[in-house]
Amino acid sequence: MILIDGKKEAANLREELKKEVSQLKTKYNKVPSLTVILIGDLTPSQIYVRNKEKSAKEVGLKSEVIKYPDRVEETTILNKIHELNKDETVSGILVQLPLPRHINKKKVIEAIIPEKDVDGFHPMNVGNLSSGYESSVPCTPLGCYLLIKKVEPNLSGKKAVVIGRSNLNGKPMTQLLLKENCTVTITHSKTKDLKGECLKGDIVVAAVGIPELVKGDWIKKDSIVIDVGINKTEKGIVGDVAFEEVSKIAKAITPVPGGVGPMTIACLLKNTIECFKRLQS
Ligand code: NAP
Helix, strand or coil, X not given: CEECCHHHHHHHHHHHHHHHHHHHHHHHCCCCEEEEEEECCCHHHHHHXXXXXXXXXXXXXXXXXXXXXXXXXXXXXXXXXXXXXXXXXXXXXXXXXCCCCCCCHHHHHHHCCHHHECCCCCHHHHXXXXXXXXXXXXXXXXXXXXXXXXXXXXXXXXXXXXXXXXXXXXXXXXXXXXHCCCEEEEECCCCCCHHHHHCCCCEEEECCCCCCCECHHHCCCCCEEEECCCEEECCEEECCXXXXXXXXXXXXXXXXXXXXXXXXXXXXXXXXXXXXXXXXX
């Protein structure tokens, strides 16, 4: 059984990105830069943003965090985004989610120009991804995709089952697998016989948010299992996959923590660099 080491893969990716940033600096005499807007004082968001900033600096990117109090007006945020859109020194813009209730998430996502949308949430990027064109791809599914490709470089003809259809994870994951010529089944809370669907998968990606939903007898022998879930339980953080049981059946599996999570931030840095390159051309 292959234990897919997301920490190691993320460190390797950061190392590659660091080299790329150095080459870009030589070529353009500037480095990609990421601006993160953080609203409010939710602890998990603060931790994510701190980690993003630290990783960005590690690979040589410029990074800035702009903080606003919880009660900031929506127009203040939209105006700041418009300003950053025009700022030639900014390559990527990210507004940390979740937002306070009085701020319209759709308006915020659509305010960021697609060229600087490092999260890949703008409808233009979503459309480009589903049309098979170049686009920013949401960081977590991009990380899952890179991990799957490490285990199995040729995915053509494989049967993939994605559990969850969120815009953040399930849907873009499906598009990435489809682009690789997988036959993809996307499942959700209304799916009948989820176990039966999972049993058909050469690849199973679980992005649900239910602790240890996917059991050992849901998984085909020699499948690749990617666990996106991060669930706080009495026994600590667990994924959407019952790791002990499934790891006895699967060919390869990501642990939680230490699987998909570390890849997410590394992919954000990758997306920032891609945005920078597209803006230069
Ligand atoms: P979400 O927006 O809540 O979506 C969950 C999806 O799971 C929905 O499509 C839902 O179906 C489906 N679902 C719910 N119950 C189900 C069931 N019993 N059987 C089958 N499908 C079911 O969640 P998300 O934002 O995609 O996040 C999913 C998990 O990933 C969470 O644990 C989150 O913390 C974690 N996460 C991890 C990372 C990372 O970096 N590792 C990043 C983001 C999120 P419906 O559409 O029918 O409601």
